[in-house]
Amino acid sequence: MAKSTKIEVDMRVNRVARLLANGAVRSEIVQYATNEWGVSDRQTDNYIAKARELIRADWEVDRRSFTAEILAQLASIQKEARKTGNLSVALGCVNQAAKVARLFE
DSSP states (O other), X not given: OOOOOHHHHHHXXXXXXXXXXXXXXHHHHHHHXXXXXXXXXXXXXHHHHHHHHHHHHHTOOOHHHHHXXXXXXXXXXXXXXHHTTOHHHHHXXXXXXXXXXXXXX
């Protein structure tokens, strides 16, 4: 089999990262990689290692920035919930935002 290009490897690593994020275990990923790309277990383990590095890098964020992102997402969900009349979800967002902001500690 021909050597994969950098673009192919990057696409495979991203696919493996999505599989991991969705709860796939090594045996499932090995089976997928064998069927889809015809690669060995060893090569799949390399993809898994790179995918884990990618996932770890995604979560190496400043705590304050991450808190702000969560609060913004909750505000957006709350706004949509109010528009659709789903007040229990809106209230849940308010409560969760208060917890994230540590207002009751």
